[in-house]
Amino acid sequence: MSDQKNFLLNMGPQHPAMHGVVRLVLELDGEKIVHSKAEIGYLHRAFEKQSENEIWNNVVPYTDRLNYVSPLINNVGYCMAVEKLAGIEIPERGQYLRTIACEISRVTDHLTCVGASAMELGAFTVFLYLIKAREFLYQMVDQLTGARVTTSYTRVGGVKGDLPQNFAENLRDVFKKVREAVVDSDKLLTKNRIFRDRMENVGIISQEDAIAYGITGPFLRSTGVPYDVRRAHPYLIYERLDFEIPVGAKGDNYDRYLVRMAEIEQSLRLIEQCLNQIPDGKHSLDVSEMKDAFFYQDAGKKGDTALLKKYKAKVDKTLEGYDRSEVGVARAASHSAVLPPKEETYGSIEGLMNHFELIMWNWGVKIPAGETYCAVEGGNGELGFHIVSSGEDRPYRVRCRPPCLNPMAALSKIIDGGWVADIIPTFGSVNMIAGELDR
Amino acid sequence: MTDISEPQEMRVAAAEAFDILKKLKSEGYNMLVDFTAVDYSAYGPSGTKADSWKRAYPLEEESLARPIASADGEEYGTPHRPGSGSLDEARPTSPVQERFEVVYRLMKLDAKTGDDLGRVYVHCGVPENPPVLRSVMSLWPIADWLEREVWDMFGIQFVDRPDITRLLMYEEFKGHPLRKDYPITKRQPLIGPPGGERENSPSFNIIRPTVKYD
Numbered sequence: 001m002s003d004q005k006n007f008l009l010n011m012g013p014q015h016p017a018m019h020g021v022v023r024l025v026l027e028l029d030g031e032k033i034v035h036s037k038a039e040i041g042y043l044h045r046a047f048e049k050q051s052e053n054e055i056w057n058n059v060v061p062y063t064d065r066l067n068y069v070s071p072l073i074n075n076v077g078y079c080m081a082v083e084k085l086a087g088i089e090i091p092e093r094g095q096y097l098r099t100i101a102c103e104i105s106r107v108t109d110h111l112t113c114v115g116a117s118a119m120e121l122g123a124f125t126v127f128l129y130l131i132k133a134r135e136f137l138y139q140m141v142d143q144l145t146g147a148r149v150t151t152s153y154t155r156v157g158g159v160k161g162d163l164p165q166n167f168a169e170n171l172r173d174v175f176k177k178v179r180e181a182v183v184d185s186d187k188l189l190t191k192n193r194i195f196r197d198r199m200e201n202v203g204i205i206s207q208e209d210a211i212a213y214g215i216t217g218p219f220l221r222s223t224g225v226p227y228d229v230r231r232a233h234p235y236l237i238y239e240r241l242d243f244e245i246p247v248g249a250k251g252d253n254y255d256r257y258l259v260r261m262a263e264i265e266q267s268l269r270l271i272e273q274c275l276n277q278i279p280d281g282k283h284s285l286d287v288s289e290m291k292d293a294f295f296y297q298d299a300g301k302k303g304d305t306a307l308l309k310k311y312k313a314k315v316d317k318t319l320e321g322y323d324r325s326e327v328g329v330a331r332a333a334s335h336s337a338v339l340p341p342k343e344e345t346y347g348s349i350e351g352l353m354n355h356f357e358l359i360m361w362n363w364g365v366k367i368p369a370g371e372t373y374c375a376v377e378g379g380n381g382e383l384g385f386h387i388v389s390s391g392e393d394r395p396y397r398v399r400c401r402p403p404c405l406n407p408m409a410a411l412s413k414i415i416d417g418g419w420v421a422d423i424i425p426t427f428g429s430v431n432m433i434a435g436e437l438d439r
Numbered sequence: 440m441t442d443i444s445e446p447q448e449m450r451v452a453a454a455e456a457f458d459i460l461k462k463l464k465s466e467g468y469n470m471l472v473d474f475t476a477v478d479y480s481a482y483g484p485s486g487t488k489a490d491s492w493k494r495a496y497p498l499e500e501e502s503l504a505r506p507i508a509s510a511d512g513e514e515y516g517t518p519h520r521p522g523s524g525s526l527d528e529a530r531p532t533s534p535v536q537e538r539f540e541v542v543y544r545l546m547k548l549d550a551k552t553g554d555d556l557g558r559v560y561v562h563c564g565v566p567e568n569p570p571v572l573r574s575v576m577s578l579w580p581i582a583d584w585l586e587r588e589v590w591d592m593f594g595i596q597f598v599d600r601p602d603i604t605r606l607l608m609y610e611e612f613k614g615h616p617l618r619k620d621y622p623i624t625k626r627q628p629l630i631g632p633p634g635g636e637r638e639n640s641p642s643f644n645i646i647r648p649t650v651k652y653d
Contacts, residue, residue, distance in 0.1 A: 041607035046623075048592075049616055053623055207550055211469050214581040226553030233555065245553065373473070373544060373560065384473055386542065390482050397617075401473045409584040438607055 006034055009420075013042045017424050019116050020434040022408070024423065031420050036412045043434040051398035055364045056082055059398060061152045066400060066436040069112045070105035070379040071151045072141070074436075078398075079154040080235065081374035081385035086156070086367045088337055094158045095236045096278040101153055102236075102376070103267040103274070104141060107178065108134050109379030109431075110218075110260040110267075117257070117428025118189060121198050126185045133181035136174045143167060156365055157338035168275045175268050182264055189257070199254035203414050203426030206251065213410040217381025217403050218259045219430070223251035229377040241273050256429040337365045364393035380404045380431055402436040446544075446558035453537075456563045457573040460543060463559060464578045468545035471579035472558070474586070476541045476565070476593045481619040537564035539595060541572065565595055574600035592617035 011024040018024075021042035027035040047066065051059045063074040076098045083090065090098075115130030138148040143164050145151040153160050189195045205215075207223045220227055226245040230238045246262035248255025339358055344351030358364055369391035375384040381403030388397040407430045415423050451459050541563050547556040565572060574597040576582045586597045587606035594615035597603060604610065614621050 041605075041609070044607040046616065049621075049623055211548055211550065212580050214470050214472055214579065225548070225550045227548055227555070228553065232553065371477075373542075375472075382472065384544075386473065386475060388477050396482065397477045399473075399475045401475075405584060406581055409581055 011423070013039075017120050018427065019120075020432045020437075022432060022434065022437075024411075026420070026423075028420065033415055033418055033420060033423075036415055038408055038411050040408065040434075041438050043438040045439065047400065047439040048398055051395050053394065055393050056156050056367060056395060057365060059395065060154060061150065063400075064150045064152055066402070066439065067109070067379060067383075067433045068149055068435045069433065070109035071149060072101040072105040072145075072153055073109075073376060073378045073383060074400075075151060075154040076102050076236075077374065077376040077378070077383050078385050079156055080376060081372060081387045082156050082367060082395075084374045085370050085372045085387055085389055086337060088157050090158050092237070093162070093279055096274050097159050097163065098154065099236045099238070099241075100271050100274050100278075101141075101144065101151075101159075103271045104137055104144075106267045106377075106379055107264050108137050108141075110264050111137075111178075111181075113379075113428070113431040114185070114257060114260050117425060117431075118185070118195070120424050120428050121195060123189060123192075123195065126188050129181045129185050129188075133178040136177050140167070140171055140174055143170070155338065156367075171271065171275065175272070178264075178268065182261065186261060190261075196254060198422075198425050199252065199257060201250070201252050201254075202418070202422045203253045203256075203429060204251055205410060205414055209410065209413065210251065213406050213413075215381065215406045215410060217378065218256055218263065219381065219407045221245065222248035222255035222259050224249055229375050229382050233375065235374075235376060237274075237277075240277065241270050243270050253425045253429045366391060366393050367395075375401070378403050378436075380433070380436075381406070383436075400436065400439055402439065404430060404432050404437050408432055408437060446560050449559060449561045451561060451563050453563055453565050453572060456543075456561065457575065460545075460561060460575055461578060463545055463561070467547045467556070468559060470546040470548050471543065471575070471581055471585070472546045473544040474541065474575075474582060474589065476539050476589045476595055476617075478539055478593060478617065478619045480538050480567075538567035539565040539570055539593060541565055541589065541595065543575070570595040572597055574598065576600045591615065594618065 007028040009026045009028055011026055012018045013021045013023040023039040023042070025037045025039065026033055045065070047062055050062060054062070059078060060075055063078045064071040066074045111130045111134040115127045115134070118130075119127035141151060142148050144167065145153040145160060205219075205223060207225060210220050210223045210225070216227060216229075224247050226247050228245045229235070230243075231245060243266045244262075246259050246266065248259050337358075339345075340351045340354050345355040346352070367389040369389055371386075371388045373384055373386045375382045377383070382401065383403050384401035386397075386399035386401065387395055390396040411427065411430060415426055418426075449459070543561040543563070544558065545561065546558050548554075549556050563572070570593070572595060574582065574586055576586065576597075577599075583600070584606060586600065587603055589595050590597065590603050591605040591608050592615055605612065608616065612627055614625075614627075
């Protein structure tokens with residue numbers, strides 16, 4: 001036996017049990033892991049380099065692709081960093097809309113993580129339940145932003161549009177279904193002997209190690225540290241909302257599962273509070289006072305420009321909640337950063353000029369020179385954006401602090417000395433999202 | 440809940456960075472939240488050459504601190520040109536003398552209450568030739584991967600640590616992509632015979648013309 005060599009095994013980059021493109025090089029003694037090494041970068045798409053060549057607002061669609069199961073948090077995080085540098089304050093209703101968007105995304109993130117890691121342990125039913133619940137939420141995101149996953153909801157200085165009609169009622173209906181799915185999954189998993197045997201006392205990380213590796217989010221909270229950016233550095237309107245920070249005790253996979261399940265409920269509570277508190281944003285502009293945009297053109301050609309001041313133009317709505325009355329309350333009033341509502345673009349020469357100045361190459365939104373770092377609580381932990389501006393219409397440097405890089409760096413330390421089969425639940429609880437890890 | 444809205448900012452020289460960070464670690468800054476670099480070699484308005492960091496633009500406080508949100512309630516009728524579009528206006532000066540700047544973001548985390556007891560951002564200029572820093576891997580183990588990324592993307596070397604490999608790119612990759620003199624359109628496909636492609640082969644390192652938007 002003594003002359004038997006250790007066995008070298010490549011796990012990934014393409015492996016059905018590794019959700020995400022990552023390669024683990026394992027040195028095995030039988031089924032025991034002697035040494036392991038994680039290799040990342042298979043989904044590197046040069047997000048940071050590309051951002052330096054796009055105007056400020058055009059970076060937003062790239063942020064959708066960072067953590068693609070919670071894209072809204074990335075949108076909000078990036079725009080908040082830019083606004084911090086520019087000193088833009090967005091209206092209260094816009095902040096509520098962003099908070100609602102963030103929390104919906106956090107729920108979808110946790111549902112995916114719990115569902116996928118349960119499936120890898122054989123609990124396929126749970127996967128179907130939770131993904132179905134996620135799909136209901138995605139439909140709400142679709143109503144809100146116009147897309148299920150590639151949301152691009154935020155703009156520098158606000159959001160794309162206001163809430164669509166009956167959004168609050170529909171969302172409350174969806175929450176009933178989500179809660180049902182979570183309760184059903186809880187019944188199937190939490191006291192399940194097979195599930196607990198695979199999860200409990202597996203993948204343990206100590207508090208000190210977690211802090212030394214800079215781990216944040218549910219992974220850190222499972223070790224008993226109640227650090228949450230929403231509580232430590234309240235942003236948006238989290239100060240006004242009541243929520244609890246669930247923590248674990250041991251820092252094993254089972255604790256991480258419980259923390260995520262508890263956070264789903266907390267996020268749903270947060271959204272319900274937002275829906276109750278959100279200030280009414282309707283302006284008193286009456287639709288009957290508006291006329292179609294071509295009417296102005298015809299009148300203007302005849303020299304009848306007096307109408308321009310009398311009426312506001314009515315334009316086709318490209319999206320629900322995109323009216324002048326609604327955009328005005330969801331976005332900042334800064335003309336140098338925020339596009340005017342479509343009614344003004346088509347209905348007045350000043351609005352048209354303002355629109356073009358923000359759209360034209362080398363004009364656009366210009367953010368004052370400087371440097372900033374702004375962090376929000378992402379699905380996996382502290383999602384930070386470090387932004388450097390040289391006063392141009394494009395970022396000089398955009399750096400994303402990916403929250404799942406830290407647990408991935410610590411993964412080798414966690415799994416070394418354990419069994420091969422334990423990699424699957426441990427890796428599942430890291431919730432590695434290759435999009436944000438490799439950027 | 441502790442309100443730390445303004446983190447402490449620090450600028451240190453590359454030679455003494457390690458000692459200061461070690462001192463901060465012993466003062467209780469137990470988490471290295473982020474570590475990254477910025478290449479300031481093209482800092483300034485568009486149209487300047489890549490070596491413009493050497494040119495000293497006059498610093499004007501006004502241009503750096505111009506609020507953009509003061510336009511609240513402003514009339515559309517006034518001719519308005521956002522930002523500093525004109526070249527006559529003051530150009531921003533690079534905040535560092537050296538080509539690169541690295542930023543260590545440290546946090547003092549209370550493990551019991553989960554409070555952030557204070558943050559300090561340590562900025563450190565790194566000269567272009569040679570870009571060498573002392574590794575802080577011995578203080579915070581996460582620095583291993585973060586330093587690998589900075590080496591990968593910026594080519595800043597680290598001493599006092601085990602052999603460094605690229606984090607995101609492949610080992611055969613030539614150059615450091617986040618340096619400002621690395622063209623965004625440059626392609627380095629990892630294909631071909633095992634020994635690598637010959638430099639004069641048609642698909643090796645094709646540099647396509649940059650896109651003109653006007």
